[in-house]
Amino acid sequence: xxxxxxxxxxxxxxxxxxxxxxxxxxxxxxxxxxxxxxxxxxxxxxxxxxxxxxxxxxxxxxxxxxxxxxxxxxxxxxxxxxxxxxxxxxxxxxxxxxxxxxxxxxxxxxxxxxxxxxxxxxxxxxxxx
Numbered sequence: 491x492x493x494x495x496x497x498x499x500x501x502x503x504x505x506x507x508x509x510x511x512x513x514x515x516x517x518x519x520x521x522x523x524x525x526x527x528x529x530x531x532x533x534x535x536x537x538x539x540x541x542x543x544x545x546x547x548x549x550x551x552x553x554x555x556x557x558x559x560x561x562x563x564x565x566x567x568x569x570x571x572x573x574x575x576x577x578x579x580x581x582x583x584x585x586x587x588x589x590x591x592x593x594x595x596x597x598x599x600x601x602x603x604x605x606x607x608x609x610x611x612x613x614x615x616x617x618x619x
Contacts, residue, residue: 491608492516492588499584499613506576510613512569512586519567520544523589523600526560526571528582529612535585537601539571543589544596554580576617583612 498510512524525540539560541548548560559572569586587606600606 492519492522492591494586494588494608494610496584496586496610496613499615501616501618502576504577504617504619506617507572507574508576508615509573510571510584510615512571512610514567514569514588517591519562520564521591523594523598523605524560524562524569525587525589525600525606526569527585527587527603527606528580528615529585530579530582533582535603537603538584540599540601541569542594542597542599547597547599549599549601573615576615578617578619581615581617583614585612586610 492514493516495513523543526538527535528538529535539550541560545562557575562569588608590607
């Protein structure tokens with residue numbers, strides 16, 4: 491398993507932007523498909539975005555498509571989530587997750603929690619109206 495640490499969360503007004511980062515250690519980063527999930531108070535953890543281990547493919551929750559961008563830097567073992575046009579309903583704890591090592595193909599993305607083996611501790615994003 492890999493070790494994941496999120497950073498970059500904070501408070502922002504509606505319409506603002508944030509970038510959150512997931513630093514990965516403990517194994518070869520490029521062997522893992524990666525994802526972002528979030529959990530709002532009183533709600534379950536939901537999929538937000540995923541990126542293939544090659545970086546060639548990504549997919550998004552419909553409500554964030556066009557506002558959020560997931561990216562990764564395999565040379566520096568880091569994944570990002572750039573969030574623009576933030577809305578109060580984006581308020582949540584955001585978690586990064588790594589698949590099982592070598593799962594899928596270079597272009598495979600996963601959207602189910604069950605497909606992820608390692609999780610970070612989360613970073614809070616708060617959007618005020």
